[in-house]
Amino acid sequence: MSLSSIPLQSSTLIDTYDLDTAQATVARVLKKHEMRCLDQKRDVKTRLNYLKLADTSLVYLHYGANVVVEPGPMSEFYLLHMNIDGDCGIQYRNKEIIATHGRTVIFSPSRPTRFRWRPESRVLAVRINKQALNQHFQTLTGLPVQREIEFEPELAHDTAQGARWLSLLNFIDQDSQQADGLWSSRAGAEQLSGLLMTTLLMGQPGSHQELVNRPLSPAAPRYVKRAEEFMLANIQQTLTLNDLAQHVGVSPRSLTNGFREFRGASPMAYFTNLRLERAHEELLSARPETTVTDVANRIGFQHLSHFASLYRRRYGIKPCETLRRHRG
Numbered sequence: 001m002s003l004s005s006i007p008l009q010s011s012t013l014i015d016t017y018d019l020d021t022a023q024a025t026v027a028r029v030l031k032k033h034e035m036r037c038l039d040q041k042r043d044v045k046t047r048l049n050y051l052k053l054a055d056t057s058l059v060y061l062h063y064g065a066n067v068v069v070e071p072g073p074m075s076e077f078y079l080l081h082m083n084i085d086g087d088c089g090i091q092y093r094n095k096e097i098i099a100t101h102g103r104t105v106i107f108s109p110s111r112p113t114r115f116r117w118r119p120e121s122r123v124l125a126v127r128i129n130k131q132a133l134n135q136h137f138q139t140l141t142g143l144p145v146q147r148e149i150e151f152e153p154e155l156a157h158d159t160a161q162g163a164r165w166l167s168l169l170n171f172i173d174q175d176s177q178q179a180d181g182l183w184s185s186r187a188g189a190e191q192l193s194g195l196l197m198t199t200l201l202m203g204q205p206g207s208h209q210e211l212v213n214r215p216l217s218p219a220a221p222r223y224v225k226r227a228e229e230f231m232l233a234n235i236q237q238t239l240t241l242n243d244l245a246q247h248v249g250v251s252p253r254s255l256t257n258g259f260r261e262f263r264g265a266s267p268m269a270y271f272t273n274l275r276l277e278r279a280h281e282e283l284l285s286a287r288p289e290t291t292v293t294d295v296a297n298r299i300g301f302q303h304l305s306h307f308a309s310l311y312r313r314r315y316g317i318k319p320c321e322t323l324r325r326h327r328g
Helices: 019-029 130-141 160-176 186-203 222-233 241-248 252-262 267-284 292-299 304-315 319-326
Strands: 012-016 034-037 046-053 056-062 067-073 077-085 088-092 095-099 103-107 112-117 122-129 154-156
Touching (some): 056 186, 077 095, 103 160, 122 186, 130 186, 130 304, 222 267
Antiparallel strands (some): 046 056, 067 112, 077 103
């Protein structure tokens, strides 16, 4: 299965010969970057088609010239780059990658990247918000993200996972041609966005895969379950690892190993996640007079700024935004 030669044809954002307009538009839908044209006499006719889907977006881009683009680290998002025609030379992870038709290259937010486009290069890129992907990972696993998710950088389209990925992109491309397609409603866009993230997380190897695709484990030891019960009964308390280990009668090291094996996180990370879930539930059911400070204090977060930072990392929005959305 292959993508159409010009995806997202109903969603053209620019079709221009003006280099400044092209750079400004690419910066707006992706990120700020350095760009220079290597062809002295060639006009850079840029076409950019753009489809926004909640926390993800699809971008079709064609420069029609030899162009060097240096965005540095993506910072706030993952970028999935696939050449529909031609190829692109890419510097990533201190090596040169030639992106060609038949595979997708996946870039992590924290790693700098440099692209060299050729006149025939036509690219479809998928932008996935980092915080949204972290939240989706937590939804799939019930576990907090311990460190930045790092994917294997290449996905071949002639594999089963590659076929699923292309099939999904084709479906979204066809849907985008319909004025009343799924993409046109908030609920539909969120579902398509979630499906893109699920397909990536469950299919592409990386640092996350063992947790997302882990088989059903045998029942956790009794001391892990007792520690969970103790956490829930004392959700508002400032518990330490020693407190938990002493309560269940094992060493801190044994408790840590048990949680990592059967819960995929350290005991304290797991406890923090439980507290954030409780705070999220309370914000969603809060009375009109309830404030974020009230909820944070009730759950046991002593520093509001720290709570807000943890909450935003977990849910992708500030606590006050959850409260505001709940109240309409």
